[in-house]
Amino acid sequence: MRRRSTPYLLLLPGMAWLGFFFLIPLASLLATSLQRPLGPSTEDGFAPALEFTNYSAALLAYWPQFLKSFAFAGLASLIGLLIAFPLAYFIAFRAGRWRMLMLVLVVLPLFSSFLLRTNAWKTLLSSEGFIVETLNALALLPDDRVLNTPIAVIAGLTYNFLPFLVLPIYASLDRIDKAVVEAAADLYATAAARLRTVILPLAAPGVLSGVLLTFIPAAGDYINAQLLGSIQDKMIGNVIQSQFIIVRDYPTASALSFMFMVTILVLVLLYIRRVGTRELV
Amino acid sequence: MIRWLGRNLLTVYALLAVGYLLLPVAVITVLSFNKPRGRQNTTWNEFSLDAWTNICRDQTICSAFGTSLRIGLIVTIVGTLLGTMLSFALIRYRFLGRTPANLVVFLPLATPEVILGASLLAFFLNLLLPLGFWTITIAHVMFTISFVVLIVNARLAGMDTRLEEAAMDLYATGLQTFRYVTLPLAAPGIAAAALLSFTLSFDDFIITNFNSGTTVTFPIYIWGAALRGIPPQVNVIATIVFAVSVLLVLLAMGLASSRRPRVRQ
Known part of the structure; x- marks a missing residue:
């Protein structure tokens, strides 16, 4: 059973698939991003080239959408954390025999369509709806409405990735040895001190992976901005999508994609280093 | 009242958070019983069972649903198989190139x-x-593989390899050990991975939208319909899919908990 070729045989089909349909396409994306147009219209096609100006042109045209993507995704992760951490804490420490049920309820939305759930926020956030009327009664909205504003997009992003924030945090909280928390209490640490000096540091790996699982897909999302936002709220995903599928300016779209991917990877690496954990990867 | 709230603040907060997570799902279901006034089915108008009794009135909805089901099934089989094989190699063997292989998977x-x-x-x-x-x-197979590896890895890493060694000590062949010891122990992880693969494939829009050409999957249909108004039939199908998934999950959980005592003995 422990023959030397066994692991390689097991790896072969999966690695071949990822090689052909993940790694080579990334190279293909890079090659496309440097192509040169053959005529004034995108219908004329593109030729292989080393047109690095595609990058500067794309960045110059779409930097606001770039910034907006990271801002929206960052806010969604932050607000999500405020909702997810107490919820995960409750499930791990207080839910008792309801723990399993609560976990199921957290993942339940994932069994319903992403697009329909996002679209449902149109109903919930409509100007005649309960939420917006309440907010308006309290004079909390600058615009009297939520739909077709950045608030709706951020709310949608926060909502959509929340389960992916709750689950890893719950997993780390669940692993905490209760005796450690009790020891802190025995040494006269207040509840706030226990949370700050014992529970939060031990939950850090879960918070880290939860934020990554929220930030990465949120930054690249184009569904929320399309369904809930206005034209001014378009994110980088919307630009890449429309450049690829509607405008068919493949080099520009590829250059944008590549820059976006590299930015995400750099941010993720910086973030992992800063939060500093060995448990990830 | 205020003291009660103070003591149960966390509970109230947690229940509100869960309510927030489930609210849109409730909206989808409620609107499946709606008779929309215009084309947009976003505000409540009148109770009606029209959509439920006539799901396939627009043929494209049901054929899109069928396409998504077929893709989902193929993806589940291929993705789970390839991912499980990768996971076995990565967890059970030390070999040259293991680190880059891990990197490519994640x-x-x-x-x-x-x-x-x-x-x-x-x-x-x-x-x-x-x-x-x-x-x-x-x-779809490409992006499900990594998720399968993630889940099966978790199961394999927590498995007691002494059970397999015991089987080998009792003269089980490599194949017998795999068939009667390893596979049954890994099965819950593989099943969870398969369920996740199907869910991911069935619901994927972002990647599909780039590679679909003129093929219409269920999410692609919804995206197209979102502009001119999503018919309540879509809500009906989504509600049915949701109910079936929940039943499957509950069933799987029931099976897992009824089995546990036997394993522990």
Whole structure:
């Protein structure tokens, strides 16, 4: 059973698939991003080239959408954390025999369509709806409405990735040895001190992976901005999508994609280093 | 009252958070019983069972649903198989190139979906491959593999290898050990991975949208319909899919808990 070729045989089909349909396409994306147009219209096609100006042109045209993507995704992760951490804490420490049920309820939305759930926020956030009327009664909205504003997009992003924030945090909280928390209490640490000096540091790996699982897909999302936002709220995903599928300016779209991917990877690496954990990867 | 709230603040907060998570699902279900006034089915108008009794009135909805089911099934089988094999190699063996192999498996998880979709489209375009059913399937298998590895890894890493050693000590062949010890122990992880693969494939829009050509999956139909108004029939199908998934999950949980005592003895 422990023959030397066994692991390689097991790896072969999966690695071949990822090689052909993940790694080579990334190279293909890079090659496309440097192509040169053959005529004034995108219908004329593109030729292989080393047109690095595609990058500067794309960045110059779409930097606001770039910034907006990271801002929206960052806010969604932050607000999500405020909702997810107490919820995960409750499930791990207080839910008792309801723990399993609560976990199921957290993942339940994932069994319903992403697009329909996002679209449902149109109903919930409509100007005649309960939420917006309440907010308006309290004079909390600058615009009297939520739909077709950045608030709706951020709310949608926060909502959509929340389960992916709750689950890893719950997993780390669940692993905490209760005796450690009790020891802190025995040494006269207040509840706030226990949370700050014992529970939060031990939950850090879960918070880290939860934020990554929220930030990465949120930054690249184009569904929320399309369904809930206005034209001014378009994110980088919307630009890449429309450049690829509607405008068919493949080099520009590829250059944008590549820059976006590299930015995400750099941010993720910086973030992992800063939060500093060995448990990830 | 205020003291009660103070003591149960966390409970109230947690229940509100869960309510927030489930609210849109409730909206989808409620609107499946709606008779929309105009084309947009976003505000409540009048109770009606029309959509429930006539799900396939618009043929494209049901054929889109069928396409998604077929893609989902193929993806589940291929993705789970390839991912499980990868997981066994990565967890059970120490071999040259294990670290880069791990990196290749987990990199897709750190890549935004829009990039996965866009790069595949660039690849298919450069190959002049026609977009459709098979390009969607290829793309879905690609992104499900990493998730399968993630889940099966968790199961394999927590498994007691002494059980397999015991089987070998009792003269089980390698194949017998795998068939009667390893596989049954890994099965819950593999089943969870399969369920997740299907869910991911069935619901994927971002990647599919890049590689679908003129093929219409269920999410692609919803996206197209979102502009002119999503018919309540879509809500009906989504509600049924949701109910069936919940039943399956509950069933799986019931099976898992009824089995546990036997294993522990």
